[in-house]
Structure formats: C-alpha cells, structure tokens
Amino acid sequence: MTNTSMTADPNLAGPTGAMLLDPAPNTAAAAAKATKRKRPNALEREDGELDDEGRPHEGENQGDAHAANPADSTPPAHQGTQAANHPVNTYQPNNPHAQTTRRGLPPLEPSQSRIAYTKATYPRVVKSLDGLLAEIMEATADAVRANPDKYIALLVYGGGNKVKEENPNLTNDIENFLLGLTIAGNERIRVVDPPKRDTDKRGEFAKPHILLLHHGSPELRAYLLWYQTFAFQIEGRKIAFSALRFDAGVRPWFITDIVGRAVCDDPEAIREGLTTITSALAKDTEFRNHVDACLAKVENPRSIDERVQDTLKSFEMYSMRVTNKEKKETTVWQLFANPIANNGLEFKEWLRIITSRRYIIDEIDEMFIRSKNLKPYDSCAFCKSEIHPEEQCPFPLVADWKGPIPKDVRAERAKAKEEAAIRNGARERGNPRDGRGGSRTTRGISSSNSRARPY
Structure with missing residues (x-):
C-alpha cells in the first residue's frame, strides 16, 4: 500500500515521502492532508514477556492546550564531540x-x-x-x-x-x-x-x-x-x-477515528471526506463561536471568518488499515488538527463539537465519527498511543529493540514468518535452479514509510 498526502497550505511541507495535493476547490477554509498508512512489517525479534489479555480500553486524549506544540521542546545543553555521531x-x-x-x-x-x-x-x-x-x-x-x-x-x-x-x-x-x-x-x-x-x-x-x-x-x-x-x-x-516533560502547552492533535461506507484508501475519497468536514465546520455556528472565543483570548482582534479559516487550515486526515476488534483488517480515516483551546475544558469542548456532528459526503455515503468507546480497534496499551492497535506498535520494530514485545506483535510476526515460508516454498518449486522469479522492487520507489505517517 502506498502513501499519499494532502495539505491545507501548499507552502507547508508534509511528512517525508508524502505527495502534496491541491486543496479541493469547494472549500475556502481548508483542504486536506491525507495519507494511506501501511501496516509495519512483522520483523523477527526476540519474544517479549508481556501480554495484553483482558486489558481495559482507556483513552488518553485530554488535557490543557493553549499553544502550538513546539517542534523542539527539549532543553538546550552543551554539545560534545560524541554528539556529532547522531543525525x-x-x-x-x-x-x-x-x-x-x-x-x-x-x-x-x-x-x-x-x-x-x-x-x-x-x-x-x-x-x-x-x-x-x-x-x-x-x-x-x-x-x-x-x-x-x-x-x-x-x-x-x-x-x-x-x-x-x-x-x-x-x-x-x-x-x-x-x-x-x-x-x-x-x-x-x-x-x-x-x-x-x-x-x-x-x-x-x-x-x-x-x-x-x-x-x-x-x-x-x-x-x-x-x-x-x-x-x-x-x-x-x-x-x-x-x-x-510536564508541559501544559503540549496537547494531542488527534481528534477521532472515522468509519463508514465512504471510508476507503482512495486519495480522492479522502480529500472529499476532509473537504466535507471542513466545509461543514466552517458554517457551524457553535464551532465558529468556539474558535472565536478561544482565539480572542490570545491574539489581536480580527474577524471570525479569518479565525475560522486559519483554524481549519491545520486539519489533516489520514487513511490507515487496522486490525479491528474482530481481528479483521479494515480501513479507518483519522482526523487531526491543531487545537486552539487555552485549557482542558476548552479542549474537551473542541473535541465534542467536532465529533458530535454528522458528516454526509452525498445523499448515500455518510461518515461516522467513532467515540472512544466505539473505536473499531483497541488503542495500544503498550506505548499508550490512541491511533494504532497494539500489533501495529512501531516501537518493537526498531532495530535491536531490547524492551517488552506485546503478545499481538509476537503473533503478527509468527504469522508473517509462516506466510513468508509458504511464499518461499512456492517460489523454490517454481524456480528450482535460481531465485530470479521473485518480484523486483521498482527502481526509485522505497517501501519505507517510517516518517510518512503520524504515530
């Protein structure tokens, strides 16, 4: 599965390896950033010792939010000669x-x-x-x-x-x-x-x-x-x-998972879906008043239309295939935006307004916002991310991972190893003299998407 990206502002760079698309013509407030996300390969690793049977689902998406998340929030420190070895x-x-x-x-x-x-x-x-x-x-x-x-x-x-x-x-x-x-x-x-x-x-x-x-x-x-x-x-x-760090200025951009008949991996469909959401919010009186009230506390006077337009420019949507609670692969859209709240209560109100609306692409297809207790998958109980299930946790996939490996990750690796053995056996039977019959990667295209999607 390939990666595609849309951004509301063509002057802003998107995630590495993402292709930028122009905003949809029927919205003045925002366009779309959309990425189809690839499930991480189940690399072979040493088995861990923790499992996750019977875990409760617990959300994490709450808290103070009053300033943009800084790209570099680490404190300054003097450098030594050894530091140059790290990119x-x-x-x-x-x-x-x-x-x-x-x-x-x-x-x-x-x-x-x-x-x-x-x-x-x-x-x-x-x-x-x-x-x-x-x-x-x-x-x-x-x-x-x-x-x-x-x-x-x-x-x-x-x-x-x-x-x-x-x-x-x-x-x-x-x-x-x-x-x-x-x-x-x-x-x-x-x-x-x-x-x-x-x-x-x-x-x-x-x-x-x-x-x-x-x-x-x-x-x-x-x-x-x-x-x-x-x-x-x-x-x-x-x-x-x-x-x-304990930082009141750090807050999640993740808003919600989206499912429905319209949800698929097609970039044009994702663009249309996000345009539907941003166009609806641009006209929503409660959303407009909330944005105006929050931003009025922290910036110079300007029109409500300008504030809403700038707020909607940060909206992004990504497509990801996940294993749902029934252990079947399904596609979800995930909505992100820079929250404009000044405190935890305003942040909760921001989420409530956006997730409580019905968004209909046309008379037939409707997108359904999933609240936390209706998520199509269990959030990762190990790294505590809300936006991927346990078996897609990226941490155990890094080279030389020495930490615990979740049970579902071990199961995915065992399954991938078995499938690879079956494929290799079939290839050897089809090409007994050499291995030239295998597929060849297209030159210039990389399967790596380590930074092409949110975590």
Missing part, C-alpha cells in the same frame, strides 16, 4: 504525531553506559499534562503542576498494574539504569511510583502509566528528553520507558 532531524512536520525524537541539537553523550540500551529514532510521544497525571493522587499531581520542571514523566511501556506486579523492582531497575548512564550530577536522582487516586482500579493496564523522575540534573534531563525512549534489560527483565 539531527532538521525537518519536523507541524503535526506532533508525525514528528520524531532527536529534535534539535543533540546533547552531550555520556562517556559510557553500564547497561546496554536500544539507540534509535522513535516516533514522538504526545501526551498532555492532564493525560500524564491521570489517576495520580491530587496532592501529588498539584505538586507537579506547581513545579513541572522539577520532574520528568517516565511513561512505562506497557505501564499499569501488571508490569509492576511482574517486576516489583521496576523503579529500582530504572533508577539503576539512569545511574549507569554516568551523567554528572545524578547522585541524588529518585524514581518514584506516584500514589494512585483510586487504589481499587486493578486493571492490568490501569492508570497511572508513569513514574516520576526527581532530582535529575540539567544534563540528564537534556539527554533523556532528546532521546525520549529507552529500552534495556536487567537480569532478563525487559523494560522500556519514554521520558516526557
């Missing part, structure tokens, strides 16, 4: 879900690490302040909000009750890993499991999903936030976490 991702799309780690100038590398870990460029993890602090005791959450720069959130891969029960040494293991980086000023670091707001929630993947890093030096903070994700093993225990 810097100079291009980053506006959509934070399409950004990657290693944004901005690289920090100073530690001289050594006592524990080996996976070094790779990962998708950026986008979590709001409220999303990170969900289900943490209010007094602790308030302390973090009051002094966010004193702490770093360590979002545990597969975080929840089960991973802590299976590894009672989790906080000590992560603390020892951080000490093993031998970065100056880390003698007092503490990794803390924050107290829960409700201790009765016993789901395997129940929130909170984070640990708190306290007393990290500026050098350690810079290093952790630049790399973001760390996967390692201690005495056979497979551990991974993503280091995130």
Whole structure:
C-alpha cells in the first residue's frame, strides 16, 4: 500500500515521502492532508514477556492546550564531540504525531553506559499534562503542576498494574539504569511510583502509566528528553520507558477515528471526506463561536471568518488499515488538527463539537465519527498511543529493540514468518535452479514509510 498526502497550505511541507495535493476547490477554509498508512512489517525479534489479555480500553486524549506544540521542546545543553555521531532531524512536520525524537541539537553523550540500551529514532510521544497525571493522587499531581520542571514523566511501556506486579523492582531497575548512564550530577536522582487516586482500579493496564523522575540534573534531563525512549534489560527483565516533560502547552492533535461506507484508501475519497468536514465546520455556528472565543483570548482582534479559516487550515486526515476488534483488517480515516483551546475544558469542548456532528459526503455515503468507546480497534496499551492497535506498535520494530514485545506483535510476526515460508516454498518449486522469479522492487520507489505517517 502506498502513501499519499494532502495539505491545507501548499507552502507547508508534509511528512517525508508524502505527495502534496491541491486543496479541493469547494472549500475556502481548508483542504486536506491525507495519507494511506501501511501496516509495519512483522520483523523477527526476540519474544517479549508481556501480554495484553483482558486489558481495559482507556483513552488518553485530554488535557490543557493553549499553544502550538513546539517542534523542539527539549532543553538546550552543551554539545560534545560524541554528539556529532547522531543525525539531527532538521525537518519536523507541524503535526506532533508525525514528528520524531532527536529534535534539535543533540546533547552531550555520556562517556559510557553500564547497561546496554536500544539507540534509535522513535516516533514522538504526545501526551498532555492532564493525560500524564491521570489517576495520580491530587496532592501529588498539584505538586507537579506547581513545579513541572522539577520532574520528568517516565511513561512505562506497557505501564499499569501488571508490569509492576511482574517486576516489583521496576523503579529500582530504572533508577539503576539512569545511574549507569554516568551523567554528572545524578547522585541524588529518585524514581518514584506516584500514589494512585483510586487504589481499587486493578486493571492490568490501569492508570497511572508513569513514574516520576526527581532530582535529575540539567544534563540528564537534556539527554533523556532528546532521546525520549529507552529500552534495556536487567537480569532478563525487559523494560522500556519514554521520558516526557510536564508541559501544559503540549496537547494531542488527534481528534477521532472515522468509519463508514465512504471510508476507503482512495486519495480522492479522502480529500472529499476532509473537504466535507471542513466545509461543514466552517458554517457551524457553535464551532465558529468556539474558535472565536478561544482565539480572542490570545491574539489581536480580527474577524471570525479569518479565525475560522486559519483554524481549519491545520486539519489533516489520514487513511490507515487496522486490525479491528474482530481481528479483521479494515480501513479507518483519522482526523487531526491543531487545537486552539487555552485549557482542558476548552479542549474537551473542541473535541465534542467536532465529533458530535454528522458528516454526509452525498445523499448515500455518510461518515461516522467513532467515540472512544466505539473505536473499531483497541488503542495500544503498550506505548499508550490512541491511533494504532497494539500489533501495529512501531516501537518493537526498531532495530535491536531490547524492551517488552506485546503478545499481538509476537503473533503478527509468527504469522508473517509462516506466510513468508509458504511464499518461499512456492517460489523454490517454481524456480528450482535460481531465485530470479521473485518480484523486483521498482527502481526509485522505497517501501519505507517510517516518517510518512503520524504515530
């Protein structure tokens, strides 16, 4: 499956490898950015130890939102000679879900690490302040909000009750890993499991999903936030976490999944679908008033039409094939936009207005917005992304991944390995003397889409 992209502003670059298309002629407010997304190949990896049976579905898309997500939100740090060995991702799309780690100038590398870990460029993890602090005791959450720069959130891969029960040494293991980086000023670091707001929630993947890093030096903070994700093993225990800052200005762009008879992989259909949504919202009184009220608080006076038009320019829509809850492959459209809310309540209202409308492409085809409890697939309980199922999680697909591997990913790999063996057997029977009968990749076309879609 190939990738296609549309953008509302032809002067803005889209994700790498995406083809830009002109806006649809029947909307003055926005056009469409649409990408057909390819399921990651099920590469062979060492089996992990976690599974996800019986996990509850829990959404994460809440929180404060009052400024555009910065493409580079890592703190500055002085560079050393070793830092030049790491490529810097100079291009980053506006959509934070399409950004990657290693944004901005690289920090100073530690001289050594006592524990080996996976070094790779990962998708950026986008979590709001409220999303990170969900289900943490209010007094602790308030302390973090009051002094966010004193702490770093360590979002545990597969975080929840089960991973802590299976590894009672989790906080000590992560603390020892951080000490093993031998970065100056880390003698007092503490990794803390924050107290829960409700201790009765016993789901395997129940929130909170984070640990708190306290007393990290500026050098350690810079290093952790630049790399973001760390996967390692201690005495056979497979551990991974993503280091995130507590930032009230970071918020998800993801709005909703869309299904319906009109939903397919055709770029023209995706363009038409997004045009239908943006055209309807441009005329929607409640949406217009909400945009006007939010932006009036943070910018100079201008007309409501100008504010609505600029807001709709950030709308993007992508097509992705996912495995639904019935374990069948289906196509969904995913809607993204830069939220214009100044706080969590305005952000929830933004989502409510957009997702509560009916969008009809013509008299026959209707697009159905799926709320979280009606999603056609279970969101990834391991990396905590809302926009892909567990078996399509990109983290275990990186080279030399040392962290846990979800059960569904292992199943996908076993299936792919079996199918490859069958294909190879058929090819050998058809070409007993050599392997020239296999398919050949078209010159100049790459199957890689590592940065051509949101994470």
